[in-house]
Amino acid sequence: MAIAHSVLDFQSYSSDALTLDQVQLIESSVAQFGAPLLLLDCDAIRQQYRALQQALPSVTLHFALKPLPHPAVVRTLMAEGACFDLATTGEVELVQQQGVEPERTIHTHPIKRDSDIRDALAYGTRVFVVDNLNELEKFRRYSDDVELLVRLSFRNSEAFADLSKKFGCNAEQAMAIISMAKEWNIHIKGLSFHVGSQTTNPQKYVDAIGACASLMQQVVEAGLPALSTLDIGGGFPVRYNTDVMSIEQFCQPINAALNELPDTVKVLAEPGRFIVAPAMTSVASIMGSAEREGQIWYYLDDGIYGSFSGLIFDDAKYPLHTLKQDGEQYASVLSGPTCDSIDVIAENILLPKLENGDLVIAKMMGAYTSATATDFNFFKRAHTVVLNEDAVSEERLIG
Ligand SMILES: Cc1ncc(COP(=O)(O)O)c(C=O)c1O
Secondary structure: OOOOOOOEOHHHHOOOOOOHHHHHHHHHHHHHHOOOEEEEEHHHHHHHHHHHHHHOOOEEEEEEOOOOOOHHHHHHHHHOOOEEEEOOHHHHHHHHHOOOOHHHEEEOOOOOOHHHHHHHHHHOOOEEEEOOHHHHHHOHHHOOOOEEEEEEOOOOOOOOEOHHHOOOEOHHHHHHHHHHHHHOOOEEEEEEOOOOEOOOOOHHHHHHHHHHHHHHHHHHHOOOOOOOEEEOOOOOOOOOOOOOOOHHHHHHHHHHHHHOOOOOOEEEEOOOHHHHHHHEEEEEEEEEEEEEOOEEEEEEOOOOOOHHHHHHHOOOOOOEEEOOOOOOEEEEEEEOOOOOOOOEEEEEEEEEOOOOOOEEEEOOOOOOOHHHOOOHHHOOOOEEEEEOOOOOOOOOOOO
């Protein structure tokens, strides 16, 4: 088959090659559980958490559950001494079931039903986020029990998800919320922001921290109670198919900006993606193939309605691998199993000739993948296999 010019080299989708140990682990897991699978490596969770904690030594990390709300992730991070960022009653229930102490949690959804607030309070969470007066008013009846953060908006069109489009207020609106809270006897503990998921430029944090420092000063000058907390959100980047700064390098200017804050200000963060993205590897198998318009189509048992949902809901491009590497390369398409034509994982990639049952591996699949998967067409979601939960093993799966 002739290879068109526009065809990408498959290797350009792959980061580091799979080691022999990784291949053996993948093959034995499929032999035991079948495909599709998600291999969740708790060692990778530990390493990511420790790396971020080391890079941000003065910051209390609250893992944001949403990218991978899995009990093994919660247990692994709990053992590391992490705190948790919750956004829904389902997330409250998950941490509660795993025995997380409520003092280690914050609830950061800026828009909540009264039942969401009551469920979190019943568990014991005390810190909540607001970004408007309507939301503040919901806390009047709970004023003795809560401490609030006011979320500010800092737009970021370069991020995978510009969360400040949907949430957060400006400095003037924040002042109005803080003043009203004083009138209503509600304790405003501090400020929060999220500069956008997969933010690759640390200056976004630096600018936001500077703006929050000015606002904290303004609060004091207005005779309002001083704020004691700054929550710098999530957004820390990981390497998919393009390089990003090392986390140490990325956090250097952030630490410098945090050092300018008054000593009385305690700093929190809500990392999600950074902690879990490298920790999960997906394994799909080929159900069938066909030649269409000059390319070989491979139909996998996992796709964008399943573990690859991030291709739609997130902007991630996952590094892909096949176990078979040798032989002539053909222009190919990797498609998901459902009847929908948008269910395509990758097009115009060069692959050796693959057979039914051959495996396709995707790395960096821990964040916003299984969390947003569906059961469309009744294709079962990938089974998650938890690795290295109890002991720190010598060899990590995800290299
Ligand atoms: C309030 C809040 N905190 C934390 C996160 C986690 O962000 P990330 O996965 O980019 O670190 C999100 C993501 O949507 C969020 O909305």
